[in-house]
Amino acid sequence: MDFAYSDEQKLLRENTIKFARASLNAHVVERDREQVFSRDLWQECAKVGIQGLPVPEAYGGTALDALSCAMVLEALGYGCRDGGLVFSLCAHLLACVVPVWRHGSEEQKRRYLPGLCDGTLIGAHAITEPDSGSDSFSMRTRAERDRDGWRINGSKTFISNGPVADVAVVFAVTEPAKGFHGGVTAFLIESDTPGFSAGQKFEKLGLRTSPVGELVFTDMYVPPSAVLGQVGGGSAVFSTAMDWERCLLVASHVGTIERLLETSISYARTRNQFGQAIGKFQAIAHKIADMKVQLEAARLLAYRAAWRLENLRNASLDAAIAKLMVSESLLKTALETVHVHGGYGYMVEYEVERALRDAVGSTIYSGTSEMQRNIIGRWLGL
Incomplete structure (x- = not known):
């Protein structure tokens, strides 16, 4: 596996960084404080193709590997x-757009993918329930046969993009006796469907510009064409979403780790205490050295997992390894960045306390660190 950038990849990277710095960072402190999701910035991202990165051009995507x-x-x-914002984009792309692209019928792809790629539609992935959490096998949302379609009742919680979603991939039990593998069906449902409602929006520690909330389904009828896959x-739809999300969401974390590393280096070189730059003190230098090691290891794991998505029959083990290591590295790097900055790191204006708050969620969403260790253990025959 050669992970050296091609000329095209170098250009993609450079252009994406330029775009993000120029268009997405204004008033971020205020948006975080007020918990504002910006539809305008969402549209700006769509203009450069973020929401449809791997989708074939025929459906409005960018067709990247x-x-x-x-x-x-x-x-x-x-x-x-x-x-x-980065988290909402990834949740939309990896847990909604990718499953539609990989499992949708031709009619579903042509109906939904262009809008999901051009920013017209915001997608969500709805599997977590109030009493189930990581235990998807205890799902209570039911879809029962009604005429030629389905009648769905139940609720979902902690749904990323839920309060603003236009379309959602919703999982419901269709044959309880078969369990999660064979007894659960994915449905692609528009938010204006009668019986579909967005419940309360949650306030949370970090990622405050990404709306998270409940979805409630009350005697909601959907036609057979709503079945995804x-x-x-x-379970197959869910596996696709989780493999792509765990492999590629952590790639955005790698970028954050690199930014925090550079922020820490800059501060350590310019902040003076006891007559010298604090970076000259071994206690600080070692923290930053560890950040560099974690960055390089995280990048290699993320790239390998992404490569294996399209080159192996199953990338679930690689996805779990990458998700576990990169998310925990992000959290550790963010905490050490606050420590390097000392009292200033605790202040909002330096923007590193927000990075720490955002990083905490990385070890929880898309499967907790404990769940990733369970997955790895099962692959090892334990």
Whole structure:
């Protein structure tokens, strides 16, 4: 595996960083404080193709391979200081757009992908429930046969983009006796469908510009054309979403780690204490050295996982390894960046406290660190 940038990938990276710095960072402190999701910035991202990176051009996408997608998302995480916006973009792309592209019927692809790629539509992925959390097997949302379609009742929680979504991939139990593998079906549902409602929007520690909330389905009827993939095939749709999300969402984290590393280096070189730059003190230098090691290891794992998405039959183990290592590296780097900055790091104006708040969620969403260790353990036969 050669991860050297091609000329095209170099240009993609450079252009993405320039775009993010020029267009996405203004008033980020205020947006975070007020918990504002910017539809205008969403549209700006769509203009440069972020929302449709791997989707074929025939459906409005950019047709990039998975590794190139990872490199673009890394550049986005590096150039954009709005962690919530980056997270919403990744949730939309990797957990909604990719499953539609990979599992949708031709009619579904032509109906939804152009709008999902051009920013007209915002997508969500709805599987987590109030009583299930990481235990998808205990899902309670039910889809029962009604005429030629389905009647869905239940609720989902902690749904990224839920309060602003126009279309959602919704998972419901269709044959309880079969369990998660064979008994759950994915549905592609528009938010204006009668019986579909967005519940409360949650306030949270970080990623405040990314709206998260409840979705409630009350006696909601959907036609058979709403089924995404096969009836009973929800586990395959979910697996696709998680493999792509765990492999490529962490690529944006790699970019954030690099930005925090550079921020720490700059501060350590210019902040003087006891007659010298604080970077001359071994305690500070070692923290920053560890950040560099974590960055390089995280990048290699993220790139390898992205490459294997399209070159192996199954990348679930690589996805779990990358998700675990990169998310924990991001959290550690963000915390050490605050420590390097000392009291100033605790202040909002230096913007590193926000990076720490945003980083905490990385070890929880898309499967907690504990779940990733469970997955790795099962692959090892434990």
